Every structure is written in C-alpha cells, then in structure tokens.
Amino acid sequence: MKRPVWLFAAAVLAALLQIGFLAWMINARAAILRDGREVLLKVQPVDPRDLLRGDYVRLGYNISALPKTLLETGPDEAELARDATVWLRVRRGEDGIFAPVSLRLRAEAPALAEEEADIRGRVRSGWQEITGTILVDYGIERFYLPEGEGRAIEADMRERSFFMIVAVGDDGQAQIKAFLDGDQRLYEEPLY
Template identity: 50%
Template structure:
C-alpha cells in the first residue's frame, strides 16, 4: 500500500509541475497572440552574455519617466520603494509609442482612451520629487536573444539607424516582445511556443 501511495503522490506532483509550466507558456503565448501591439524605439546597451549567448539589451524612451508625468507622485518627497508603475503610451507621428502619463502603485481609475495603451512596469530606482527627477522603469522586455554571432552587428546598426521592438500588451499591462524591427523590416519574430 505505501508504494502505491508514493507512486500516486509522484504522479500528482508531476502533473502539477507540468500544469504550471504549461500555464506559463500558454499565458505568454496568449499575450503574443491577442495583446495590443505597440512599437517602442530602442537604445542598445550590451550585446553579449557569455553564458547565454548573443542578445541585445534594450532601453526604451519610456524607460525613463519624468516624475512630473506621474499623476499620483508624492510631492516634495523621495521615493525609495521599488514597485509597480502603470505608464500610458500613445502612438506618435513617427510610428513609435511614447509615454503620456503614469501612475504609481496601481492603474488609474479612468481607463485608457482609444489609441492609448497602459504598460505595467516596475520602478527600479529611487528619486526625489523635483522638476528634473526621472523614474527608471523596467518592463520585463529589456533583453532580446539573437542567433549566435549576430549581436555585435545588430548593436552597431542600432547606433546608426532606428530600431524598434514590436511588443504585444495584455489587458493587465504586461508586455511581451513580439519582434525586433529594423525600420519597417521585421528582423526576428518570437515564436508563440
């Protein structure tokens, strides 16, 4: 009887693990398939990771949010706690999406208007509220892995031409990278699974 109980426990544990991994993969695929697409202008940071291979580390115009753009920023105080921030973006004339407003901690009560999308990020730096303060925001889309040997060439090209990331954004504001864009050309697309 104890052997059967052990076998059943192992099977249940294996099913829970497979179910959890499937849920993670399916939720990412759902964002890529159904999320609102936004094009974000990128700035390269570093193209290599010796353990993982070539990648492009990305920074965005929306990675530095002026503190005066944050609707519920604590006036005259410093902010040291990392935490969620919701950044609304809108498509600009050049096709890239740029920040229009932000809210710390929770999404604003008013939903985004037509043509706006809300991205959820994490404040990654402390700041003091003054006229020049900025918040550093991470969105979880700061790395894009490339085929081996192509990172340095892409990094060089990014310094002379406009590159972008086509991101899919879920209704809760979670972004996922869908493709790396060189102008209007899709260089690399992320597979759903």
C-alpha cells in the same frame, strides 16, 4: 516488497502539477503575444553579450527614463522606491511610435482610448531628484539573438533607428513580439 498505491498516486499527482504549472506559464506568455495590444517602441542599445547565454541586445526604450512630471500625483519618495510597481499610459503618435502620457502608482485608471495602452513596470532606482526622472524597467530590456549577430546589430543601432513591437496584456504585462530594423522585421518571437 510491494509499495503502497497511494505513494504511486502521489508521485503521478506531483508530476501532473509540475507539468500543469509549466504549461500555464507557457500559455500565459503565448496569450499576451497572441491577444495583447501591440505597441511600437523606439529602442537604444546598451550591451550586446552575455558570456553564459550568448548574444543579446540590452535595450533602453523611449519609455525607460520618464520625467517626474508624468506622475498623476506628486512623487512620494517612499512610494517611488526601488522595485515599486508603476503603470505607464502610452499613446500612439502620428509616426506610429507609442510615447508616454502619464504614470501611475496604482493599477486603477480611466478607460483606455483605442490608440492607448497601459504598461506595467518596476522602478529601477527610485526617482532621480537632480534630473527629475524616474527609471523604469518593463521586463523587455533584453533580446537574445542568434550567435554572432549581437555586435553587428548593436553597431547598426548607432547608425539608424530600430524598433520593438511589444504585446501588452490586459494586466499591463509586456512581452517582446518582434524586433525591427526600420520597417524590416529581423526577428519574431514564436508563440510557443
């Protein structure tokens, strides 16, 4: 029995669309790593193990818990609800570490200075009225490590400073670029 030519063409088109979509996703991440603005953040460990995916370091950053005073407008509980998108302006300090400057609920912002970057994040749990802080995730809170290295690095993090170099795209999306133990690069993410 002969199959129609259009059925074969549709299958080829579907396969090409899937391959194209995967290539687009991979290239989008690589473009941020290659061309994004580098931001150095100080990290703190949270948890080093995932039973299904292996060792990782769950990280908090010096930009994860923000005082509500950083908001450019007064906090509106409805706008700062869980999963709300926010943009954090960070600036390089004298020590090279980027620190928070202001927090916005809208993407529009004044032009960036050379030592600044805007990082897009999501509010983790709304703002905490008691502590006056806003908890934000940036999609860079997990870093996977080679098998057996998570616990040792977590122990080391409690004794000395570790840092993460993060590449930030023009749209504010952040990608982990390198993991540092002081000045020494432990791991660097490949482009592809």
